[in-house]
Amino acid sequence: MNVGASKRFRSPRAILFDLDGTLIDSAPDIAAAVNELLAGRDLPPLKVDQVRAMIGGGVMKLVERAFAASGSPLRGGALEEANRDMAPIYRRHLTGLTRLMPGVRQVLTHFHLNGTAMGVVTNKPQLATREILLHFHLTEYLGAIVGGDAVTKLKPAPDALLLALDQLQVEPHQALMVGDSISDVGAARAAGMLVALLRGGYTQVPVEELGADLVCDSLLDLPSAMQRLQAAA
Numbered sequence: 001m002n003v004g005a006s007k008r009f010r011s012p013r014a015i016l017f018d019l020d021g022t023l024i025d026s027a028p029d030i031a032a033a034v035n036e037l038l039a040g041r042d043l044p045p046l047k048v049d050q051v052r053a054m055i056g057g058g059v060m061k062l063v064e065r066a067f068a069a070s071g072s073p074l075r076g077g078a079l080e081e082a083n084r085d086m087a088p089i090y091r092r093h094l095t096g097l098t099r100l101m102p103g104v105r106q107v108l109t110h111f112h113l114n115g116t117a118m119g120v121v122t123n124k125p126q127l128a129t130r131e132i133l134l135h136f137h138l139t140e141y142l143g144a145i146v147g148g149d150a151v152t153k154l155k156p157a158p159d160a161l162l163l164a165l166d167q168l169q170v171e172p173h174q175a176l177m178v179g180d181s182i183s184d185v186g187a188a189r190a191a192g193m194l195v196a197l198l199r200g201g202y203t204q205v206p207v208e209e210l211g212a213d214l215v216c217d218s219l220l221d222l223p224s225a226m227q228r229l230q231a232a233a
């Protein structure tokens with residue numbers, strides 16, 4: 001990282017968090033929904049580990065990847081129909097098996113107390129996102145919640161990040177994106193934001209190889225890692 005970027009870590013005015021694989025471990029619920037969708041078409045279930053690797057590109061991508069992995073790839077109208085069928089199924093699997101990632105409440109409280117504005121920016125649909133965040137009592141920390149259907153282009157496009165920053169009234173160069181995948185890095189770069197990635201999320205490519213400004217073992221390490229960068233700047 002260059003010195004300019006280190007200095008910008010000194011006190012980001014806002015932090016935007018990705019959801020799946022960053023704040024929550026939702027793969028078991030998403031796999032349950034995918035398997036219900038596949039079962040409805042007489043297709044065999046996928047393993048949670050397989051489904052975990054399909055998360056991060058939005059629901060349509062997930063459905064496309066799931067049918068391809070089950071040996072019955074879908075395209076065009078058939079894919080759109082399966083995507084439509086997925087919506088009510090997914091709404092029944094939002095929180096039953098989903099857990100917060102380690103340290104979420106502690107770290108959000110830390111940033112809340114030091115006056116950092118926070119938002120969530122995810123490729124998951126808006127209503128599902130809000131319901132999950134309400135379930136875990138996280139909405140009180142968040143000044144912006146932007147789901148994939150709130151904008152025309154999903155991450156790695158910058159649209160959702162810029163909308164969230166607009167709602168928080170913070171400029172991109174004063175803000176940090178925290179995520180788990182290549183979509184988060186691409187979106188942050190396109191928005192002009194710094195980006196930190198967490199290990200242990202949903203990514204096919206090791207996070208060290210994605211060109212983030214900072215890589216942490218978990219969310220719990222983020223505040224101290226940011227302080228170390230500030231000290232070095």
Ligand SMILES: O=C(O)COP(=O)(O)O
Pocket residue numbers: 018019020021055056057058059121122123124125155
């Ligand atoms: O792909 C999704 O639906 C959501 O994934 P994200 O929260 O990591 O953006």
Ligand SMILES: [Mg+2]
Pocket residue numbers: 018019020021022056179180181201202
């Ligand atoms: Mg993610």
